[in-house]
Amino acid sequence: xxxxxxxxxxxxxRSIGSWRSQRSVHHLAFAHFEAVTSQITVTAVSPQDAxxxxxxxxxxxxxxxxxxxxxxxxxxxxxxxxxxxxGESLLVPVPTASYRGKLLRDKGYxxxxxxxxxxxxxxxxxxxxxxxxxxxxxxxxxxxxxxxVRCRVSLIKTSxxxxxVTASFSSEIKQKS
Amino acid sequence: xxxxxxxxxxxxxRSIGSWRSQRSVHHLAFAHFEAVTSQITVTAVSPQDAxxxxxxxxxxxxxxxxxxxxxxxxxxxxxxxxxxxxGESLLVPVPTASYRGKLLRDKGYxxxxxxxxxxxxxxxxxxxxxxxxxxxxxxxxxxxxxxxVRCRVSLIKTSxxxxxVTASFSSEIKQKS
Numbered sequence: 468x469x470x471x472x473x474x475x476x477x478x479x480x481r482s483i484g485s486w487r488s489q490r491s492v493h494h495l496a497f498a499h500f501e502a503v504t505s506q507i508t509v510t511a512v513s514p515q516d517a518x519x520x521x522x523x524x525x526x527x528x529x530x531x532x533x534x535x536x537x538x539x540x541x542x543x544x545x546x547x548x549x550x551x552x553x554g555e556s557l558l559v560p561v562p563t564a565s566y567r568g569k570l571l572r573d574k575g576y577x578x579x580x581x582x583x584x585x586x587x588x589x590x591x592x593x594x595x596x597x598x599x600x601x602x603x604x605x606x607x608x609x610x611x612x613x614x615x616v617r618c619r620v621s622l623i624k625t626s627x628x629x630x631x632v633t634a635s636f637s638s639e640i641k642q643k644s
Numbered sequence: 645x646x647x648x649x650x651x652x653x654x655x656x657x658r659s660i661g662s663w664r665s666q667r668s669v670h671h672l673a674f675a676h677f678e679a680v681t682s683q684i685t686v687t688a689v690s691p692q693d694a695x696x697x698x699x700x701x702x703x704x705x706x707x708x709x710x711x712x713x714x715x716x717x718x719x720x721x722x723x724x725x726x727x728x729x730x731g732e733s734l735l736v737p738v739p740t741a742s743y744r745g746k747l748l749r750d751k752g753y754x755x756x757x758x759x760x761x762x763x764x765x766x767x768x769x770x771x772x773x774x775x776x777x778x779x780x781x782x783x784x785x786x787x788x789x790x791x792x793v794r795c796r797v798s799l800i801k802t803s804x805x806x807x808x809v810t811a812s813f814s815s816e817i818k819q820k821s
Contacts, residue, residue, distance in 0.1 A: 487675070489670045489672070489675055489677065491668030491670070491677060491679075491813060493666045493668070493813075493815045495666070495793075495815060495817060498664070498666055498681060500666065500668060500679040500723075502668075502677040502679075504675060546677075589766065589767065589768060590766065590767060591766060606789075612783075612799060612801075612808055612811075613808075616672075616808045616811075618797060618799075618811060620795060620797065620813065622789060622795075624789075631789055631790075631793045631815075634789075634793075634795060634813075634815040636668060636670075636797065636811075636813030638670045638672060638808075638811040640672060
């Protein structure tokens with residue numbers, strides 16, 4: 468990809484907005500396919516916001532180090548059980564180097580506990596996030612195809628990290644606002 | 645990912661074998677999901693093989709420059725029409741630099757004509773292939789999660805390159821031989 472290398476601020480900036488998401492989940496052991504259609508909204512939050520301050524405090528991190536915190540909300544429907552799931556998560560990047568840092572979350576995807584992940588941005592502007600939970604590890608890659616289309620691959624592994632349990636893929640299209 | 649950076653020889657070497665593939669295709673305009681289960685086999689071919697020599701000749705490329713040619717065969721079933729599709733393609737890498745080169749194919753995925761793609765391997769050992777056809781462009785990324793699991797994301801774009809028509813994701817698990 469041509470152009471400048473992105474830092475986390477640029478990546479979050481391009482993510483702000485409403486996205487229509489098609490997500491396919493591959494449950495590898497059973498070769499089962501699950502299809503989820505959802506609406507995702509990414510909204511910027513002030514670093515001074517009380518929720519950001521509180522999350523930093525929980526993790527003993529100075530809120531001065533926070534860059535581009537945001538809230539992600541989603542509402543989706545799976546073809547597996549037909550149930551509508553919805554949720555909201557606060558995500559707070561804390562850079563430790565130019566293209567690398569920690570990502571605090573008040574809730575994870577794989578579990579509902581607060582989580583800290585390690586992120587980095589590759590040379591070709593792919594955002595990579597690794598989060599270790601008690602009994603699982605999640606690895607996520609997000610990259611933009613153009614301003615209005617992005618792809619996301621998420622892997623849930625056993626905590627040892629060797630076995631992949633589910634692999635999922637989302638294609639996300641930005642909605643005109 | 646820790647460890648040495650891979651060249652095309654290493655990448656092909658790790659791909660040799662039989663793979664069980666789950667592939668999800670997102671037809672973006674219609675938000676349609678298609679699920680394909682297939683068996684993929686990757687077999688090494690000698691650079692001296694007559695088919696390799698012939699493909700090089702077609703493209704006016706010296707076969708001395710060929711590294712690790714291989715044949716890919718697949719047989720799959722889609723949940724869209726239930727039909728079984730199968731095929732075979734000869735792929736011939738021709739490096740132009742350490743982590744970059746051309747990939748000759750006797751047949752493409754998107755069209756059935758011979759094609760030349762441009763490949764490169766990123767710092768984190770992702771294989772990226774861009775192929776331009778008359779009316780479309782295909783972009784493919786393949787990376788290994790571990791020795792036995794790999795992921796593949798393919799995008800088919802309009803030839804201008806701005807519009808993404810389909811995005812597909814495969815999770816591939818190596819079968820014990």
